[in-house]
Amino acid sequence: MKHRTSIGLVIATLIACLMAWGIPSTFAKPHEALTFEPIAFKPPVPEERMLSNGMTLYLIEDHELPLFNINGLIKTGNIYESKDKIGLSSIFASVMRTGGTVSREPDALNEELESMAAAVEVGMSREYGTVNLSTLAEDIEKGLEIFADVLRNPAFREDKLELRKQQAVEGIRRRNDNPIQLAWRNFSALLYGTDHPFGWYAEIEGIESITVDDLKAFHAKYYHPNNMMLAITGDFDTETLIAQLEKVFEGWETAEIMFPDIPTVDATPSPSVNYIFKDLNQTTMLIGHFGIKRTPDFPDYFALRVMNDILGEGGFTSRLMREVREKHGLAYMVGSIMHTSYYTNPGEWFAYSQTRADKTAEAISLIVDVVKGLRDTPVPEAELQRTKDSLINSFVFGFESSSQIAFQQMMLAYRGFAPDFLETFTDNIAKVTAEDVQTVAQKYLNPDALTIVTVGNKDSFDRPLDEFGEVNEIEIKQPAPPPAEPMPEASEADMAKAKEILAAAVEAHGGLEKLQAVKNIVMEASASANSPAGPMQIEATSYYVYPDKFRQDLKHPQGEMAYVFDGTSGFVMTPMGNQPIPPQVANSFKDSVFRENVWLLANLSQNEIPVQYAGTEEVQGKQAHTLVVQQPSGEMLKVFISDETHYIVKITYREINQGMTVNRETFMDDYRDVDGIKVPHHVVQNVEGQLFSESRVKSVTLNAELDESLFQESE
């Protein structure tokens, strides 16, 4: 067992700040006369230990309050995702927690933790994974056992993966709602392109392809004791705790981990000016380029820290804030962020602002000028001193709690900082000169090679953006579900065979003349449906008016509702009011009229819609011919026609409801004669292979007298 304690750190603040930082003044500032007792604070030092399985620990006993915390890091991250399953690692982290463990059902796990006011959480960032435990001190033993169980034996239950995937798809659907999110996604994609994980963002298709096996493989690859560090703080005894940890992790073996290569980035700047339309009165702008790939030994770190504070990371007193907001009133939120990365990625650097549309170009120019100013002119001594004092005096806030101290120590180790980084931090900051700041500004800021992303409405801009370069307009589309499968290739023979089967079906259902004469059909049915709340009885009346109007009135125990579609748009009617339906749902209503038996047969026969023959299959134990046809939405419809009766006995199709695909099967039998036309009176519907509803038709009316108002929205 490794046992190491690093040298203690003493934090001292500046004794007084009476140096020449003030502005020449004819009036004394009252605070300048104050003197301050020096602070000499020796924060607790985390004890570094290693478990027998190779797991590294940073421990601080802190008996102030009866609490216990573990913050763990795992060497993994979004960067290890593959391009065809973007979003996998974040979904993995969620389901590792929500999916329960092999011996604990998800509900039981939640109940157990929350009834002792404890939490175990799993997270994922770009360059690491996290796992945390928080309990009261009285529950340490139980807490550790659950923590280890989640780490070692996650079950990744299928239903929880499905739920998380659905949530991810919903997130994708909503990703253009917020202008900052929209700008950021495009900014990083522009910088990194499609060959590097930092440029990627998830799409519906990739999310849908993620399987339980993918999650298990991700776990097997990275979640090993030697690939983890834990920062442990709170009301515990170190030796007892080490023994408890050895026990809960017993048998969890060290493993060799092969980290995938991360593509190297060609950091050659490729400046561009980009515009994304969103009809807003304020423009969101990101202006920047690649950040810095940091090496463990990175001498520019301290000068950069000072420079970034002066530029836009220092809050109210940074130059961007002072110039853009305080002096010009051009923003509420303005600043800059420089990412440095330890891996092969340079991260990003960018300035950001949200500015009224008619000051967009003015704000961009001002921001670029502030950046140029840092390169062109040395920082005035007073401003430099103020910034350095600020960094040195606020250093103590990195040591306010033991959990913060232990976590910081662990993070520095993870990111490969020098062991004496904290001990030498304030001295290194104090050494930074105006020349150093200018040097790093010239080295790392490149105002001539900026990637500019704006989200807003250019009709209201003060000046066209092309003064900053040729404008690339990025069109944002509502994320679409995976495209419909194309119609399979069909031979002449298949087409001919389809026609023959279709003709037989038309005859069996009543003949073309009779079918063509039907202009509408009204059906009343009783259905029992499997809803999330359990089985439910529904009374339904469906109106089909060919070729494209549809209405369905539903009565269920909770109340009444109706879906209404007039061929172009529609709405849902409930006791609480009407709500319009989105275009995608409108599409699926068009499809439902299209595949209604009577109209389907008439329509296919008379309107030369391509129909293909796709072999035979057994339906309910009997031979049936399969026809394939494309619905108005583009989705395929398979129609199964009995070889014996020539009735339609089954249809299958995929329905897309706002991003998620659902596979449906409908079985039809109990055909009865209605005015010479055969109509099925027993209909069973499956969704994703599960029984969804079973209906008995009570009445069928052909060519009913229908009022137009049935399809209109009334108040």
Added chain:
Amino acid sequence: MKRIRYLLILFLVALTGIASAQDLSDRVVEHTYPNGLKLLMIKRDTSPTIAPYILFKAGSVDESDDTRGIAHMLEHMLFKGTKTIGTKDYEKEKVVLAEIDRIGDALDMERAKGSKADADKIAELEAALKEQQELAKEWIVTGEYTEIYTQHGSTGFNAGTSVDYTIYTVELPSNKLELWAMLESDRLKNAVLREFYVEREAVKEERRMRVDTRPGGKLYEQFIAAAFTAHPYGMPIIGWPSDIAMLNRRKAEAFFKIHYAPNNSVMVIVGNIEIDKTVALIDKYFGDMQSQPLPHEVTTQEVPQEGERRIEVEFDAEPQLMIGYHKPTIPHFDDYVLDMISAILSDGRTSRFYKNIVEEGIAVSVNSINGYPGARYDNLFVVNGTPRSPNTTLDVEEAIYAELERLKTEPVAEKEFKRIRKQIDAGFIRNLSSNAGMAQQLAFYEGIAGDWRYILGWRENMYKITPEDIMRVAKTYFTKSNRTVGTLVKKEAVAPAGEDTEGNE
């Protein structure tokens, strides 16, 4: 960087977890000065840092029709310095500031005429204003007040305005307590609201950011305006655009004078302090401030709601839902019961909303908040929902109502109470681990509930609640006629007219 914190989160944190009751009552030290200033302290020596907070019981609810937005605007302006900080020579500067006020007033009046305004006159006044603003630059030191704090190592230097109060926050190394007392008392005694019209533009940007470009912000503003027809809780904290356009230094100074009195404030200092020395130090800097008659409380009461209110907001974003029920504020017993109900509905993965709505895939999130938008007056119990497509806001609404109905008829199991009580007690302990968190809570409850001990009583009351209380309260407030429902509806992006590109027929 956020100078305004929109209420809610503060209260939510306060109500779901508070320091160990016994421990807390032992550790809080109180001192009241002759001028009415109340000081609360907790000595906590884990690090050489302090969190000194000041809260004024002055929020947007204390505004009138012609000053709407002034509480928040004043909060911004109190970062602009004093007669000695932020200026090179105040005597010379103030002459220019007066001129800026005079021109600014004339400009605002002219602009307010709208289409009848004289464009030439506006241009002339704008030019004159600009000229005076340039002159003022000779004396103004932009950002000096904040720079002093920053240089001395401050973190979390900020302020927030809610409907009920305004709070000024910072954390400092503990040897800077006197600097804080000096700077804070200086701005209370000698604030100069310079650079007003530039900051007013920043506030307009803040409104655009929070409301005009954010689907949730827009929905919230319309929802709350529909829920309150009489009481000022229905008005936006930041003000309507036309209100902001008419704010000026005179209005801000008047609000400042009336509301920022020592006897209308609470000061809290948590951290590495000596109690006696701190009491003396605060006396030295704040003791000479005069107490003054307190402003009137709001007397307008919301009339009972007599029918469901439904509003829609169209926005280029996916749908969202807000439902609110009127109910009494603290310390009414039913308010505690609604805190308990909120915990049952939406705290954690064992909560009913999570299990029955989120895990069923109907919504991606559903949360409840008791005590919206403030706590000084009767307020709302609010439920927010974000549907998961293809479910609509109506589906989510139905699912929420099913859970609220269940509360009326099914007694809550002892197991649920037990879990929540354990979490309350753990929350008490966890909250003690942050100086800033404690300062925020003590200031809030002392200022708004009138006594920080509300926190202790809250725990006792939460323990008293019975299954019958829950059913009675659910039946009383969760009625159709008592609710306001707001939905965000997707406004489709402008497409070429008359073309339906969807089908392939």
